[in-house]
Amino acid sequence: MSLTLDDVKRIAHLARIEVGESEAQAYLAQLSSIFGLVEEMQAVDTSGIEPMAHAQDVVLRLREDVVSEPNRREACQAVAPQVEAGLYLVPKVIE
Amino acid sequence: MLNASLKELSALLAGKKISSFELTQTFLKRINELNPALNAFITVDAEKSLAQARAADERIAAGQADLLTGIPFAQKDIFCAQDWLSTCGSKMLANFSAPYDAHVIEQFNRAGAVNLGKTNMDEFAMGSSNETSFFGKVKNPWDVSRVPGGSSGGSAAAVAARLCPAATGTDTGGSIRQPAALVGITGLKPTYGTVSRYGMIAFASSLDQAGPMARSAEDCALMMNVMAGFDSRDSTSLEREKEDYTRDLNQPLKGLRIGLPKEYFAEGLAADVAKAVEAALSEYRKLGAETVDISLPNTRLSIPVYYVLAPAEASSNLARYDGVRYGYRAPEYGDLTDMYQKSRAQGFGPEVKRRIMIGTYVLSAGYYDAYYIQAQKLRRLIAQDFETAFKQCDVIMGPTAPTTAFKLGEKSDDPVSMYLSDIYTIAVNLAGLPGMSVPCGFGDNGLPVGLQIVGNYFAEAKMLNVAHQYQLATDWHQRMPLLHGEG
Numbered sequence: 001m002s003l004t005l006d007d008v009k010r011i012a013h014l015a016r017i018e019v020g021e022s023e024a025q026a027y028l029a030q031l032s033s034i035f036g037l038v039e040e041m042q043a044v045d046t047s048g049i050e051p052m053a054h055a056q057d058v059v060l061r062l063r064e065d066v067v068s069e070p071n072r073r074e075a076c077q078a079v080a081p082q083v084e085a086g087l088y089l090v091p092k093v094i095e
Numbered sequence: 096m097l098n099a100s101l102k103e104l105s106a107l108l109a110g111k112k113i114s115s116f117e118l119t120q121t122f123l124k125r126i127n128e129l130n131p132a133l134n135a136f137i138t139v140d141a142e143k144s145l146a147q148a149r150a151a152d153e154r155i156a157a158g159q160a161d162l163l164t165g166i167p168f169a170q171k172d173i174f175c176a177q178d179w180l181s182t183c184g185s186k187m188l189a190n191f192s193a194p195y196d197a198h199v200i201e202q203f204n205r206a207g208a209v210n211l212g213k214t215n216m217d218e219f220a221m222g223s224s225n226e227t228s229f230f231g232k233v234k235n236p237w238d239v240s241r242v243p244g245g246s247s248g249g250s251a252a253a254v255a256a257r258l259c260p261a262a263t264g265t266d267t268g269g270s271i272r273q274p275a276a277l278v279g280i281t282g283l284k285p286t287y288g289t290v291s292r293y294g295m296i297a298f299a300s301s302l303d304q305a306g307p308m309a310r311s312a313e314d315c316a317l318m319m320n321v322m323a324g325f326d327s328r329d330s331t332s333l334e335r336e337k338e339d340y341t342r343d344l345n346q347p348l349k350g351l352r353i354g355l356p357k358e359y360f361a362e363g364l365a366a367d368v369a370k371a372v373e374a375a376l377s378e379y380r381k382l383g384a385e386t387v388d389i390s391l392p393n394t395r396l397s398i399p400v401y402y403v404l405a406p407a408e409a410s411s412n413l414a415r416y417d418g419v420r421y422g423y424r425a426p427e428y429g430d431l432t433d434m435y436q437k438s439r440a441q442g443f444g445p446e447v448k449r450r451i452m453i454g455t456y457v458l459s460a461g462y463y464d465a466y467y468i469q470a471q472k473l474r475r476l477i478a479q480d481f482e483t484a485f486k487q488c489d490v491i492m493g494p495t496a497p498t499t500a501f502k503l504g505e506k507s508d509d510p511v512s513m514y515l516s517d518i519y520t521i522a523v524n525l526a527g528l529p530g531m532s533v534p535c536g537f538g539d540n541g542l543p544v545g546l547q548i549v550g551n552y553f554a555e556a557k558m559l560n561v562a563h564q565y566q567l568a569t570d571w572h573q574r575m576p577l578l579h580g581e582g
Binding site: 008011012013014015016017018019027030031033034035036037038039040041042044049050051052054055056058060061063072075076078079081082088090091092093 | 398
């Protein structure tokens with residue numbers, strides 16, 4: 001598999017990372033060499049093997065449906081870039 | 096006092112030979128003198144540390160001390176600690192003052208330990224040299240022109256240079272063991288699920304695990320008694336009985352079967368590292384252990400598998416940094432998407448961006464099966480290699496890293512060569528097994544070499560004893576670098 005400059009720009013957009021033209025070129029070279037390494041995986045026949053998502057076979061625990069966290073809105077919003085009247089501010093999304 | 100073990104410090108504190116305030120001051124002074132050359136700490140806050148020390152002294156005076164009460168520990172900056180900056184080595188979180196404590200921090204607080212400061216690390220724990228930190232490179236105290244390893248490089252350098260009695264680290268692909276090896280200290284990555292990940296800033300959630308970094312196996316065991324245990328706030332925390340990790344520390348090693356994977360002694364291993372590891376194995380034979388040749392045939396595949404799975408999980412975990420609820424927001428932007436793209440482009444460093452992009456790609460439509468699912472299938476084969484091996488042996492040993500510490504800048508422009516330095520540690524994370532690194536000598540250039548010990552699931556107490564018996568017979572773990580400016 002060989003990556004193209006358009007692939008890099010598409011990935012960057014999906015990841016929501018702004019990438020300039022010369023930066024995209026640099027990423028193309030680096031990502032291509034990393035994918036060269038990753039290609040080694042394709043040589044192994046893994047048919048019939050169950051994918052392993054996790055080290056332990058844990059079942060997701062359920063808890064009682066009760067309030068467990070106190071309201072810490074102010075402490076949590078104190079670290080936000082922009083807050084007004086208890087709300088997070090973002091650029092306008094609906095015209 | 097700089098070389099005292101945790102047990103010795105505990106006795107000095109309990110016997111009122113020294114106060115926690117004095118002890119904390121001693122280490123703060125040392126950090127002040129030596130940290131500028133090493134850059135091992137991101138945040139030091141003497142006032143906060145000394146306030147905790149005073150509280151510990153009161154607790155000791157009231158006769159309510161636990162074993163680690165009053166002892167200062169350095170905390171990797173990946174752990175959220177309330178009202179401390181918790182940066183994860185990133186510009187993205189450079190001003191992030193955590194609104195809550197991580198489980199690990201809570202546990203140290205509960206034990207009455209003192210937080211001595213937050214240690215430097217590779218950005219979001221992504222790196223093997225501690226060169227990707229937004230707060231600058233960490234230097235190896237044995238040779239400041241070399242890397243301390245990563246990602247827990249700040250903790251490793253701080254322990255090696257005696258800037259703290261011990262520290263915490265986290266290990267996703269070797270981030271406790273490899274830096275421990277490169278600076279000559281003892282580090283343990285426990286079985287996945289043993290230490291809660293609550294409040295530990297996420298990199299690759301199915302692999303991340305916190306553990307102790309200290310000067311001896313005995314110190315690691317005492318820290319494990321504080322750090323380990325079930326926590327309902329981490330969905331993968333294992334519900335197990337509380338263990339005493341020191342319980343096996345006096346067992347003889349007679350009859351211990353040590354498995355030597357041929358793949359760990361093959362091409363790529365530096366001759367001086369091989370020599371030190373061989374000498375350690377001879378010492379183990381003297382202690383009554385026997386060695387068995389084993390094979391972990393899929394070792395080589397662990398690197399590509401890891402560099403698919405860890406970035407995939409990272410791309411998903413790091414999607415939370417959107418410049419809205421916390422973290423960096425670009426000063427200028429147009430619409431919402433532009434705000435995301437600029438904030439993330441400016442807030443993340445190059446290695447983090449590379450990994451997010453790899454992860455985004457392998458999870459994207461059309462590639463998911465060929466990369467992500469294929470890697471998960473191979474992960475099972477890698478885990479099965481260990482399962483088979485542990486039928487023939489009690490522990491596995493080999494080198495922690497293929498070489499001693501490399502030069503700063505030597506691999507930073509070549510991600511693939513950097514990734515290959517994790518060849519012996521990564522498979523352990525993929526399988527979820529516990530692994531340790533123990534100092535076992537020095538290479539040609541006078542730099543430390545680490546011996547890796549891998550155990551079966553939940554074999555930490557046994558592994559700690561295997562390391563402890565070696566440390567009773569040798570003194571590699573007591574060797575200390577001579578630092579410039581030390582007086």
